[in-house]
Amino acid sequence: MPENTHSNLWSVIRQDSISTTVRGDEPDEEAFLPVYEPPSVGSKVRYRGPPLTLARSRTSNPSESFLQMDTQETVVYTYNLQAGFAPLQFSVLVEPEADQPNHYTLSLSMKAGHVERALCAPVTLRLSIDPRQLDFSVFVFPPRTSLPAGCLYNLRVWLQTAGIDHRIFSDNDLWVGRDPDFRSVGDASFAVLRNATQDMLIYQGMVGRAHVSFIIRWKLVEVGLYSLSLEYEAGGAGRTLFDDCYMRLECEPQIVTFLIYVIPVTSTPAGASHRLRFWLRTPFVSHSPASSTNSQSESYIYQRIWKSDDFKIGANLNFEALGPKLVMGVRDPDSPRIERDLPCLDPSRRRSERTPTNAIGSSSRNSMFHIR
Secondary structure, three states, X not given: OOHHHHHOOOXXXXXXXXXXXXXXXXXXXXXOOOOEOOOXXXXXXXXXXOOOEEOOOOOOOOOOOOEEOOOOEEEEEEEEEEEOOEEEEEEEEEEEOOOOOOXXXXXXXXXXXXXXXXXXXXXXXXXXXXXXXXXXXXXXXXXXXXXXXXXXXXXXXXXXXXXXXXXXXXXXXXXXXXXXXXXXXXXXXXXXXXXXXXXXXXXXXXXXXXXXXXXXXXXEEEOOEEEXXXXXXXXXEEEEEEEEEEEEEOOOHHHOEEEEEEEEEOOOOOOOEEEEEEEEEEEOOOOOHHHHHHOOOOOEEEEEEEEEEEEEOOXXXXXXXXXXXXXXXXXXXXXXXXXXXXXXXXXXXXXXXXXXXXXXXXXXXXXXXXXX
16 A cells, blocks of 8 residues: 555555454364355455354345354454554454344454554444455544644444445544654643553653653553553542553553643633643554665654543642632631541442541542542
8 A cells, every 4th residue: 555545535445354263162073164255355254163054044034144153253354554654454343142143243443553452332233144244344534634733533434235334333533643743732741751660651741830640550451461541640649540441462561652741721720721642652663674674763653542631630729810709618627537437428339348547537538539
């Protein structure tokens, strides 16, 4: 695919491969079906599961299955494209529902650099056609100008069945690119990496006039699969911004770095509101000998993982700027006080069996500390 593909309004991608994976190791004494080639696709279906069970009668009734898949199988459709000089690979997974015949769950993932992560919410469809011979259209297109430039795309995944097109997945906020110019983001304040261990990184930066630490944690879920979380801490208090962001890595977590920056938002009092952006960065590895020879500098693939347009924090804020009608509360002279067996106003919250003797009253459990 030519390198100027990203300049086209539509980046239509080709179907690279279809494969069937088996999610189980149950032995089967019957012979496997041979590899076959769908006439409309031109790429092979690699089938490694038990023999397919065809319906005895050919019918268009949706309640009867043309092809019954084993519940331990997943059909994977793979597509490739290049956006912003960044090679991307999208995979559509088709999995049968164990308790609903003819129903299949479709999920979408994107691989950029050494990282694969899920996109969009899974969709369940009822199919009366062969799930191994589906035809998808997967493409991206730039919706508008963006900062940094050339990183924002609309993503669409359509399924075509008998001349009918069904939109399955849609994402209007896909940020990914190769070596974007973050210097073009005006008024941005970037955090700097200060400490790194095997499973944790600490970035420090200025958010307004507040010194803030951003703590990133890796947690190994299984071989190659990790869970990512982000929290912040400032002045002895903090909270989790997101957790359980699952990613499949083709490298060690130490190879992955991050870009964190904030942009001030006009607010009263000044310096209280910010936009927070969290990007992941992995080295770009070219598979072309010519391009790797000509490249003299390091290159990276960036993808935005998380954002907040309403990050509220500041230092020495002037709340009096809200105006003369401001009514400020005064702390009671008897507070804080120690309470035992204090009834909880929210019955859904689980209270600990024993209140710590050094705990401050329930007023200290502010909702800002709840994990999202």
